[in-house]
Structure formats: structure tokens, C-alpha cells
Amino acid sequence: MKYRCGKCGHEEEVSTKSFQCECGGLWILEYEPILKKEDIDRNVWNQFRYHRFMALEGEEWREVTLGEGKTDIVKDGDLLFKMDYMMPTLSFKDRGAAALIAHCKRLGIEEVIQDSSGNAGNSIAAYAAKAGIQCNIFVPEGTSPKKIEMIESHGAKVDIIPGSRDHCAEAAREKAEKEQIFYASHVYNPFFYEGTKTYIYEVFEQLKRIPDNIMIPVGNGTLFLGIMKGLEDLKRSSLIEKMPKIYAVQSEGCNPLERAAKEGLNAPAKIIPKKTKAEGIAIGIPLRGEEILKYAKKHQVQFLTVSENIIGKAQSLLAQKGTYTEPTTAAVYGAYLEHQKEFEIGECLISLCGAGLKGK
Ligand SMILES: Cc1ncc(COP(=O)(O)O)c(C=O)c1O
Ligand SMILES: [Zn+2]
Known part of the structure; x- marks a missing residue:
């Protein structure tokens, strides 16, 4: 299996120890599985039940797993909360x-x-x-x-x-x-995305469909890129007919991708990050920014920002519903509260992606 450099097109075996191409470009893993229900490994009770759709060579995952994935989806009115903070280390990572x-x-x-x-x-x-x-x-x-x-x-x-x-x-x-x-960078190494894409495989297996709207926090975009790959896999495999509407959430204090999308740029806008409670998405220079913006253009992704003063309130509101999440997670719910009317967002999938216990 090979990586391709996103900048010069050079190909390299995935066994390389180099985290980027000699030209400075990032590795891309073009792996396009066809998903079939019967290929889900139902004997495996973690995210590796989808191992036949993941680019992993070998079975080392059997000794590495800590029981990640297989999180429930909890309904709250129009919202579908995927409980990804219930993980071995309390986040979707x-x-x-x-x-x-x-x-x-x-x-x-x-x-x-x-x-x-x-x-x-x-x-x-x-x-x-x-x-x-x-x-x-x-x-x-x-x-x-x-x-x-x-x-x-x-x-x-x-x-x-x-x-x-x-x-x-x-x-x-x-x-x-x-x-x-x-x-072992979650930003540079494409195998990280082979894991985050299981988020969407799971949603499809659980609901037998993909909700019309999905909201995703975006800092470096590891969940975003995984979800986009997973959705494209579902579409290629004729399991969904069309892509859902994707809303990508950044904080108002750190919004290089939201600004780039608004200004029609192909690369992240140059910004000076301000302090934000949503520290998980406080990424001023997202290295896969061009890749994220390419997906955004291809699938008409709508970028949103969340106001700083909403994040704390959203965290309390989520806690009052019984879910104690961290501010970065609350930022996504906050963005929903702020923009739901404007965009007439109906049923919407939101990842409760990080637990509040770890936060400040
Ligand atoms: C809880 C939580 N949500 C969202 C994110 C954003 O993920 P990414 O930077 O990969 O877009 C992070 C990143 O650390 C996080 O910890
Ligand atoms: Zn290169």
C-alpha cells in the first residue's frame, strides 16, 4: 500500500518512517473500500469490527485496542448526540x-x-x-x-x-x-483518519441511514476528514444516494478555515488566534487546511463560527441534559443553538466528542 504526496504526487510505501514527503508535502492515503454489510466483523466489539474497510495491514489492532468506538446515539428532540466522549481516554481521538x-x-x-x-x-x-x-x-x-x-x-x-x-x-x-x-502525529499520519472514519460507519450501521445534517468541530480536521472519507465510502458503495449537509464549526477567535471559505481561498486564511475556551479547535494553521477546503468545496460544506460567550452556556445546557462535556464539544452545540434558525437545520448529528472531566 502506498502514500501519495499531496503536493508533488510522489509515491512512497506506507511503511516509510518519514512523516512527510521530501518536498514538504503531506502524505495522502488513497484507499477506497467498497463497504458491504456482510464484511462487518460482528465478532469484534470495538471500532475494528470495520477492519475489512480499513487500510491496516496485519492484525496488530487486536493487541492494541482498548475497546474504542461502538458508542450509542442519544436522541434529544431534533438532535442526535453520538456519545464519543465515552471512550477509553474520554474523547473521539x-x-x-x-x-x-x-x-x-x-x-x-x-x-x-x-x-x-x-x-x-x-x-x-x-x-x-x-x-x-x-x-x-x-x-x-x-x-x-x-x-x-x-x-x-x-x-x-x-x-x-x-x-x-x-x-x-x-x-x-x-x-x-x-x-x-x-x-505519530494525528495531523500528519493518514492512518489516524482510518480510525476517525469509523465514526460514520458506526452511525450508518446504527441508524441504517445517515441523518440529513451533521455538525463537526474543526481544528486540524481529524474528525472532519474521517467523516468525509467515511461518507464518500458510503456513497461509492451505493449505501447512500446523496451527501448530508455538513456544518463545520470553528470558534470566532480562531477561524482560519471559516474565513478562507467565506473569502473563496484555497488555503487557510492568515489569522492571529485569540484565546478561546474551545482549546481543542484553537488551531491557527491547520496543516491539512487545503485538503479540508477541497472537501468543503466539493460537498458544499457550510462553515460556522460559535461566539465565545455561548460556549460556557452551551456546556451548562448540555450538563443539564445529563452530559458533562468539555468546552470544545459544547462549542458545537453552541453553534447549533446560534445558527439553527438561520440555516433551518432539522435533524442533526452532533458528536459529543470530549468529556468535561478532563477540562479546566
Ligand atoms: C474534544 C475535541 N473536539 C474536537 C477537536 C478538534 O479536532 P481536530 O483538531 O482534529 O479538528 C479536538 C481536538 O483536540 C478535541 O479534543
Ligand atoms: Zn512531495
């Missing part, structure tokens, strides 16, 4: 980390480095621990102490990097390159 670390295990990797605002680092640390892989996570200053405590509890080394989230990513890349450590 476990879907991606399980697939990526299974790939690392397959390659015989013994040490990984990663950067994260918290949740992805948490997931990678947990799955690396399960797989017996050494792990070093870089987090930006200001990351919640609870998240740091959880990462360290898995035996990972945590480096707190002063400055922005984007600077933190640069520091991790530098160390990975200098010390030749495998960069």
Missing part, C-alpha cells in the same frame, strides 16, 4: 490513535513523539502504553493540568512548550527529525 498505533506496531516502531493540545496526546499515550511503545508528548503551555496528569499516568514523557499550539507542533517536528523518532 481514541478512534484515530488506535488505528495509528496499530500501524506503528505493525512497523515495529519502539518510540513515538507527538504534539497535542491534550486529547490526542492522551490517546496516543494510552495506546502506546498498551502497545509497549515509548512515548513523548509535547503540549502547549496552558493545557489543562488534568490532561497532563492523564498523559503522564500512562508512562509518557510530557514536554510543556511555551507559546502557541502551532509553535508546540513545530518543536515536536524538530525533535522527531533531529532524533529520528517516529512522529
